[in-house]
Amino acid sequence: MSSDKQPNQYKPLPPEDQVLPIIKKYFDLRRSDVDILRYVHAEIDLEVYGMSIKSLRRLKQKHGLVSTRQQAHTIESIAPYVSEVRTRLPAIGAGDMVSALWHDHGIRAPHGLVLAHDKAVDPVAVAARKRKGLKRRRFWATGVNDVWSFDQHDKWKRFGLMLHLCVEVFSGKLLWLKVWWSNRQPPLLASYYLEAARECGGVCLVTQSDPGGENYGIANPHTVIRQHLDPSLAGTIQHRWMRKGVNVKSEIKWSVFRRQFAPGFEGLLEYGLTMDIYKPTDALHVLIFRWLVIPWMQLQMDNYRIRSNQKLPRKNNKKVLPHGIPDLIFERPQDYMAADYKVRVDEDLLDAAQEKYAPADHPVFQLVPPIFDARVQAAYATLGRPAVTVNTLWTIYSALLNEVSNHLTPGEQAIVYGISVTSDEAVDFLPELPGEYVPWPNHGAQNAG
Template identity: 25%
Template sequence: MPNQYKPTSPLDKITPHILCLWKAYQNDREIVRILREKHIDTEQSIHDAMIDIHQMYPKAGIQEVISLLFYEKNMSVSRTIVSSYFTIFKPELVRECKARCLKRRHFCAVSVNNLFTINQHDKWLRFGLGLHTRIEPFSGCFETVLDHGVNEGLYDVGNTLQNMVFRWVFIPWLQCELDAYHNRVNNTAKQHNRNKMLPHGVPSHIYDSPQDFNTLDFKVIIDHDGVDQVRKLYINPSHVVFDIVPPTLGNFIQHCYDQMGCPEVTHSSVWTVYRNLLSVLQLADNIPPTLLDETEPNEDDVPLLEGCSYLPFCKESNGPY
């Protein structure tokens, strides 16, 4: 019978380990010690992972941390352990939560595909990036990482070589982080709001099968063949706009990165990788040209339609396009 004061032991997970240790003639004390050290998550066993998570998500609550541990650290940790960790190591966040200083914000739509909010993050132009997304909370987490390099003088968006290396390192890493964020958020059930008549469940399940959650789907079905035809007519997959950096330079940077041993790029190492890679390129004698001559005509340029005018160009790095 489950103990009403303490969480029930995960017998289905630890029974095989107990049997293995018992067959190895370990006594009860040794079995408990080994289980605690290797097979049961405790506040201490998740400490390193929690430090890493809180560097990126300093205000993440218990439910979000459980999701982050599962999707980013491959750790399935009970709510009891995470709650106990917060009590021991993050008492200030617990106090803020109890004092209702941490406010949860809700956004409600009528139904699936009712509306889409598109946000172009002009504030990332100071890094030479334009993030087109519908995920506002994401950008806030990573602006701190991006600002660190700029504030430390590691990156000048006006320096061509630095800008090329920055793109080569940061854009693929940010895309991987976006993909991970997308996977985690869309596959994690949100906290149920009792004040709203909304479907409750995993967002991806609600989106794919709204009829199972007694809600409507306002999606407009379009002809995929027509979209493919338009794409073939107006989009050239080999256009330079789809290259993170010029191909010749990209191959050279990849060669230098391979010589460095292909260090892993994470939020804690991304600026170190960038700085070391930049140093290698600065010392190289055979670095290829980075940009085409701007005076050369571009055969892919499309003439301006009659009666139209060019959009104004803002020279400020933090202004609109």
């Protein structure tokens, strides 16, 4: 009798390194095991491999992907983590707290448990968040990547921080949420657009914004890219200029941002002004503030954007657009009976647009002047490179300000105080004619994918 092991009737499991990223991705999106298995089946060769729901659960258990029920949290066990999140995001409700606990601390807590905690700790705040203050507006979109809507936000201008975002309107996915010392320089806005185009592998059909000369920073490269790939669009502008209050989707995102993200961080920044720690009219104060605060605040906004894109919003029966997680609608529109109108763009075409509209040597891309960056880097190293948090921000800022000011040479002082830090005016940037020829790489017209 042969001792060779006979194969059974089941197909072998796919390699773990192939399926584990897929499982983790949709586990992080809080999808059910049935949904995760469906996504795995869509990615593997089912002629060769197989996977059952039991195999999936064994693989999850092996790699510590524990469900909400299995984590078995209580009000007492989540309390310190909820308190930590509230130091940064004091105004978010239970649904967003569930998302923040998972994203920031790996805690899967049910919505009811978080709500029970909030009602026990601060019932007044829970009641305040339930007020019905929504204003309904209409917006139409035919599918994913039909329209990208972008807008700036100047509410933090008094701190020297300028914000900008873009939303894919059909899915509600935030494509970018940026903080910088400017939001009115066209090359900077062009860089945001081109970065998103690289991440998405293409561009939308039409961009949209409020009126404003700085918005040509996106309208121009988008129009020329679309014309380059589809010559029939020559003589047209692939951008919509919306009157004030009509760029609805971006304005909704800013409203949610103001309600959920802004209060805690705005209070932190306001403290620095009130206590006279930070003087936004002093060039040295401003440059150290930019160097320390902008990268840290960008990290906080990146986390907020990821949470927003991975969170299932509350169902709205008055909404015609599909209900689902923005990331999933954007990546898998076919699951929502929707089309994807993405126009695929090659890297060399994006490189040409980058060189023309967002040249890397433009001064707007300097966080601080290079000579000052070297000085503040050395000072930060002297302090031991402390981690910036909501509790340490102003302590580190004060120590850094003292260390830098004590070691600035007369030449460096002349450079620092010769910089204008009180204005954010757009550079001269004349609109292009819609049909202007640009000698970019010729790939012929490409269809929307």
